[in-house]
Amino acid sequence: MIEVEHLTKRYGGFTAVNDISFSTGAGVTGFLGPNGAGKTTTMRMLTGYLPPTSGKASVAGFDVFNDSLQVRKRVGYLPESVPLYRDMSALAYLMYIAEIRGVKNRRDRALHVLGRVGLQDRADSLIRTLSKGMRQRVGLASTLLHDPDVLILDEPTIGLDPRQVLELRDLVRELGQRHTVLFSTHILSEAEQVCQNVVIINRGEIIAQGSPSALRGELERGGRVFARADVAAETLLPTVREIDGIIEVEISTDGVIATPATPEIDPRPAIARAIIGQGWNLLELRPQAVNLEEIFLELTRHEAQGAADEEAEAHEYDDDDENDEEVSA
């Protein structure tokens, strides 16, 4: 439903999005990347809000630049800041957006989408009296009014409390059964839970794409294992390094992660023997679990100096300032 080919956006000398290409099918696609990676810029181009510097993109079969009006009719877009008119009621706001969209049965549709996000009982509340989570849901409801083919949601879970985050994720997952959803986040575990596919972007370039499980498989083939004994990791490291078939060992908190020469080798028996042979007690020995977070760090390790900062930012409900994205905007 979304096809992006060699899309580039420059602001003066700054390249926010550099020659990216990807395509998404039905279901929820996660658009992952640290703050300032170019997620918002890309989404703004896909919704026809920003013209690309070069390259092209089509949404629901229409070119975002040449057929902007057709695209807008078929897309529901929720910007990261969830802009709403604070002095309107939720129902009045939705009816206003529906009217601009040319929807005739405005009241029915507005009430219907409010029901869909679970806010039917707050229809007449002024938006400024609603909690952040409820506003987020009103914003989401406004993108559903015209039953769009494609939903583009920019960090919809930001700034919500943990329970609201879970509710919103469920909602997005449910919407993915009916609509094509492009959903940006910098929280990796979120993408893992919600998305059938992920596109990872960093510094304006796509560094990986595929299903979360395929991406994990790619790295798991490395067959890395984590080992911990009752000695310091520094002491353990040279012992593990000497084992045949192990090409790389690194310290990870209180243990070591060993990478075998080929994925087919299971280094665990050898590591166990080596540790016992030294007279130490083996405390832990397991395949190194790979989640998106690690895939992401792996993929960005060589380029991003700020990777370490992103690790902190990737922390689950962390919603500190999103200004990085604003700089590019």
Add this chain to the structure above:
Amino acid sequence: MTDQTLDLAPKAGAEREEVVEIGGGPAFWAVFKREFRQYFRSPIAYGVAFALFLFTGIYFNAYVTGANGQAPANATLIPAVITFLLFLFAPLLTMRLIAEETREGTLEVLMTLPMNEAQFVIGKFLAVWAYYTILILVSLIYLVILSLIGTPDLGAAAGAYFGAWLYGGAALAITMIFSALTEDQIVAAFLGAATILVMFLADSAAAAIPSNAPWLVDIVRELGLTAHYDSTMAAGILRGEDVLYFVFLMVLSIFITTLIISIRRWRG
């Protein structure tokens, strides 16, 4: 058996709700309605109305008392005063029109709906002009009072009020440009007021130009607002070129505002 048949009914209803019927009115009409209603909930709009009628009321009272039953009933006085005051209250009425939407980010939502910038700007402009029209209509009360105590020239009054209506439309459209130019409402109001004041004073400025450049005098005079109102419409003389001048200012300002919104969006 009967229970099963009953079960089917609500399902059919739920299915029907999913249907989206497209084909409502034009998008600018939706923008207009929301914005127009907004003026009746805005303290600034009430403040402007209060100040306007306080000032014109005092002025009118002074005039009637001063005339003391001797002078002819001057029906064009109040509309002329209103056009003078526009440099103050046009920016106050238009400053938040677009600046607020830019600052709150709602403009980003609106600009990704199937609506172009021109429809948005036209809806906004018509709303503020409609509010101003109501102020003008309320100010007809002075004409009614004059008719009760004297015999005003109703033809001149019609020209003057019609002119004040067009003059106001032009002043509001011009000040709206600054609301699109900056997110800061105070800056927008200040720039708008300065611009209208300069255009109001162009007549006096023309008078100060040395008379060896008569063409320059004419250009400056004709560009200003006053030349198209004070000596013509306010005197009850309706000239096509004056009407065209105000209509042209409105169209041009709407165009410029649309352009500014597009450029600001495109530059991100």
